[in-house]
Amino acid sequence: ILNVEQSPQSLHVQEGDSTNFTCSFPSSNFYALHWYRWETAKSPEALFVMTLNGDEKKKGRISATLNTKEGYSYLYIKGSQPEDSATYLCALSGGTSYGKLTFGQGTILTVHP
Amino acid sequence: EAGVAQSPRYKIIEKRQSVAFWCNPISGHATLYWYQQILGQGPKLLIQFQNNGVVDDSQLPKDRFSAERLKGVDSTLKIQPAKLEDSAVYLCASSLKGQVWYEQYFGPGTRLTVT
Numbered sequence: 001i002l003n004v005e006q007s008p009q010s011l012h013v014q015e016g017d018s019t020n021f022t023c024s025f026p027s028s029n030f031y032a033l034h035w036y037r038w039e040t041a042k043s044p045e046a047l048f049v050m051t052l053n054g055d056e057k058k059k060g061r062i063s064a065t066l067n068t069k070e071g072y073s074y075l076y077i078k079g080s081q082p083e084d085s086a087t088y089l090c091a092l093s094g095g096t097s098y099g100k101l102t103f104g105q106g107t108i109l110t111v112h113p
Numbered sequence: 114e115a116g117v118a119q120s121p122r123y124k125i126i127e128k129r130q131s132v133a134f135w136c137n138p139i140s141g142h143a144t145l146y147w148y149q150q151i152l153g154q155g156p157k158l159l160i161q162f163q164n165n166g167v168v169d170d171s172q173l174p175k176d177r178f179s180a181e182r183l184k185g186v187d188s189t190l191k192i193q194p195a196k197l198e199d200s201a202v203y204l205c206a207s208s209l210k211g212q213v214w215y216e217q218y219f220g221p222g223t224r225l226t227v228t
Binding site: 004006034036041042043044045046049089091099100101102103104105106 | 116117144146148153154155156157158161169204208210215216217218219220221222
């Protein structure tokens with residue numbers, strides 16, 4: 001059974017602050033790491049899919065890095081805006097997978113104006 | 114491109130009642146997933162379909178939950194009878210293929226409250 005851990009559980013920042021979250025996972029049986037953003041009452045939105053050790057991806061003010069050898073991924077948000085307020089989920093594809101995602105519990109980000 | 118559609122968006126039922134959720138995936142997507150997200154936890158896979166066949170239902174409580182995917186397109190998830198602990202958001206997702214690097218597209222979910 002894969003165990004995916006996210007920290008912190010929740011985070012409050014001021015508009016303009018930069019912030020980052022951590023996703024930890026077992027380094028064995030790794031296939032792909034997914035990051036999603038889930039705003040209240042909306043569909044979870046895919047941010048990144050990363051498969052290679054050392055992968056770095058960027059989408060606007062959001063970027064992510066992946067270290068498969070030590071089993072972690074960081075998500076960075078530069079210059080947070082109130083519209084970045086959401087739950088950020090990471091999920092792992094691994095083991096006997098047919099695409100099944102094992103999610104962490106999420107990090108709830110609140111950006112105050 | 115239309116996204117994944119789900120209905121209803123919200124449902125409140127009493128324990129021991131039955132409920133059904135519907136999902137229409139993105140056109141052409143062979144793989145369909147149902148996830149259950151309980152408050153404070155990450156989504157957990159209940160069942161995965163590849164076309165109209167079941168690939169993984171190892172975490173589906175089969176004594177009360179059932180799911181089908183008609184003609185490899187739409188899917189329904191049913192709970193009968195519901196328990197208090199079934200209160201959760203039920204998410205449907207689809208992907209072009211059921212492989213680890215393919216992006217999964219999610220619907221808005223159905224929020225179920227069992228009283």
